[in-house]
Amino acid sequence: MTSHAGGKTLLSAVIPCYNEAAVLPFLQQRLGMVLAGFDDPWEVVFVDDGSTDDTYEQLARMHAQDARFKVISFSRNFGHQTAVLAGLMVSLLPLGLLPGVAATSTCASIWNTA
Numbered sequence: 001m002t003s004h005a006g007g008k009t010l011l012s013a014v015i016p017c018y019n020e021a022a023v024l025p026f027l028q029q030r031l032g033m034v035l036a037g038f039d040d041p042w043e044v045v046f047v048d049d050g051s052t053d054d055t056y057e058q059l060a061r062m063h064a065q066d067a068r069f070k071v072i073s074f075s076r077n078f079g080h081q082t083a084v085l086a087g088l089m090v091s092l093l094p095l096g097l098l099p100g101v102a103a104t105s106t107c108a109s110i111w112n113t114a
Contacts, residue, residue, distance in 0.1 A: 001090040011035075014087030016080050021053040028062055045070040045087040050077035 017024075035042055046069065048056045062069040072086050 007049075008038060012057075013042075013044045014047065014084055014091060015044060016047045016049055016083035016087065017051060017052045017055050017059070018049045018077060018080075019053045019055060021051070021055045021058055024055065024058045024062070028075040043068045043070055043091065045072065045091050047087045048073040049079070049083040049085040050074045094107060 002041075020027075031044060044060075046059045048059055048071065056071070056073050059069070059071040063071050070090065072090060074086075075081070
């Protein structure tokens with residue numbers, strides 16, 4: 001977290017995704033619960049790293065419901081590190097939080113939710 005021009009704290013999370021369609025509904029629900037209590041501006045940048053399932057379509061629906069969910073889609077799998085770098089490059093922050101989708105329960109622990 002850091003301050004942006006308006007002086008408020010901004011949370012920017014980058015989440016690389018590869019064939020995560022099965023867990024995205026759960027992740028969206030958890031993020032909604034956690035971020036609803038966050039008074040300051042936030043964004044979540046998802047990077048679809050060439051998924052072959054409907055990960056991108058689900059992420060696009062999430063963005064349509066809430067524009068603070070940003071989506072990058074790669075044409076093929078470039079790897080976790082490239083996905084993280086791409087997410088950081090489009091994030092509103094010079095540094096963001098970097099959980100993986102599979103770490104949803106870990107993210108909940110970080111934000112002290114159950």
